[in-house]
Amino acid sequence: MADVAVQSNRVVGVAGGRKRSSLRSALKRKSTAAFLMTLPLIILVGVLVVYPAFYSLHLASLNKSMARFVGFGNFEFLFKRETFWLVVKQSCIFAITAVLFKALIGFVVAHFVHNIPAKGQRKWRGMLLVPWVIPPAMSTLAWLWLFDPSYSAFNYTLSFFGVGPIPWTGDAAWARFSVILVNIWVGAPFFMIMYLAALKSVPDQLYEAAAIDGANWWQRIWYVTLPMMRNIIAITTLFSLIVTFANFDIVRILTAGGPLDHTHIFATWAFRVGIEGSDIPLGASVSLFMVPILAIAAVFILRDINKRGNEA
């Protein structure tokens, strides 16, 4: 018995030693160190993102007074509301149009900046980034004054040319145009800087080879620049689509969703219903409706990144 006991103790002792040594080697591994270093951020994300996400799921499953579980009842209710479908339509118009123009303008401006001699390029880059650097809430306030229904600086200027007055935020079509315009103004520099970085990474030899083959300007863009920028264009566009879909400040400040709800997007309508209307569960449901749309966009981003990684 004694031998057995001694034997078993030895086994335990050896196992303990192995555990200690494996712990020591695990701690020495780069991946473990990296994990430990990112742990505070993971916890922070857990607290600030995951918890509120699950809490909003919980809220979306309650009735208006938050006293009863209603499952998908709030979503069923939303699907029957005319205003909800107006918001869906408006969100799609807003996000797709704004992202399209941001990408287009970013692409064109990036080419212009790329062609500026290196000496003066930094100044231009800095100036063109200003709209993106200013907090959107602040710059939108300036736009609000420019679009003011009664004292619009734009209308004042246009009056010298015998045009207007244009109801910038008072007419549904103009109001949509205005919120999209401001979103493009704020977001286009982001595209510009991303595309500029991509342009700089295109090897000059490719253009030289294309020139020797007799490629014209358009062919160089189509067969050299675009294929080389494809990944960055996709990632930037999809990333911007997510951010634009979830936009709040621009619409809230400029039109607050009006006139007649024609500029509401998910976030602003969720705020109107949930916070201003004290129907928190319905507001949570409206904002959660963005999740499947944004999840699809995220899947595309991840697939694109993965593909890019494999190509590398």
Next chain:
Amino acid sequence: MSRKNLSRRQFVAATALTSAALVTAPYVRGAHAAGKLSIGFWDHWVPGANKASTDLVNEWAAKEKVEVSIDYIPSQGNKLLLTTQAEAQAKSGHDIIAMNTWLPHSLAESIEPVTEIVEAIIKQNGDVNGTVKYLGVADGKWLGVPACVGSQIKGPCSRIDLMKKHAGIDVQAMYPAGEAPKADAWTTDAFLKAAEACHKAGVPFGIGLGETSDNVDTVGAFFLAFGAEVVDAKGKVVVKNDNVRAVLEYYKKLMAFLPPDAPAWDDASNNKWLVSGRGALIMNPPSAWAVAKRDAPQVAEQCWTHGFPVGPKGRFAPFLPYYWSIWKFAKNKEAAKSLLMHLSQPDAVEKMVKASGGYDLPAFEKLTTLKVWAEEGPPKGTLYHYPNPHKHQVLSISASPAPPKVAQQIYTQATLTKMCVRFYQGEPMEKTLAWAEGELEGFMRS
């Protein structure tokens, strides 16, 4: 310099003596013996108005030995609304929080009833108007103490000169300072004619039709003046009725004389309209006039705040009260109740009203005739009729008498304004009513 060294024996003896003295001494209340109290007040836009509240709170805190902290939270950018909703969700935050209009009802489950203290205050200061009861009482319990700070009436503020010159109406004679109104002829029809005349003269009435509070309050008072209920007091959707049709027809005529961009107006638009001198009338508390006193004194001198026009079913004016509510999760409810009693004393109320230049309105009957409204100017007496001293009009709220939780949806979604704009923009009457019916039925969810 000499230093006396303390031996170990002397130190022990001294410590023992001190301890004995402390233990046997009578209990002396410390500076903050009655605990702590945290307050979230509405951040007043009038410079110096917050100081009056702070002084009153400090005066009480010194007497009651309570450690107080005050946060002045602006309503600008919905900061106060967000704070209130967040505290209700988190079940943590201030002990007392300022809540306006619909919030006491919508957050009733999280609020400590204060019936006994409000009843005591009513006994002392006189009864409150019907709107204050409608918004502040649920299931027979008061959900907050009606606060004078921030409470307001949004009545007409007219330009004396422009109304006289273009519409032939002497607003000072109609609402003389220090006397009861002589406004029988101030009807919705007279209002419409005046709007037309001022529009023709290039100084239109500045009435917005956007989705913010000022716009919704004005349209709500006109709906009530025509007896146009969209949801009745029992919560039944009754929007398809002749009174609603009549008020929509009326608003269609009125909108033709308003600035063309009125559907895009927010709460600042009408103020700017008056201060810039472009309009003859707006619907507002005297904040625009107060700004004009500073920025455009020649405009301020011509401003006169007065009553609403009377419609087929009466004369109504929007009253938006603030309440000081105590959370159910408050840590020092007794101190909170004591402070709210202190802030509701006539002397305290008068100090706060004075500090706001007459903007703040006490809800209590006996406190609507304070000197400040008669004395404020220029022109002197411009605010005399602001607190409705002669009960000349019914103080109301848009979307009433629908049950408050339904009315809140009508109010925040600006359903009444949207109805007017849709109809004005050419939508057939029955289509507008059908749209409204669908919206209102959606607001019934519990």
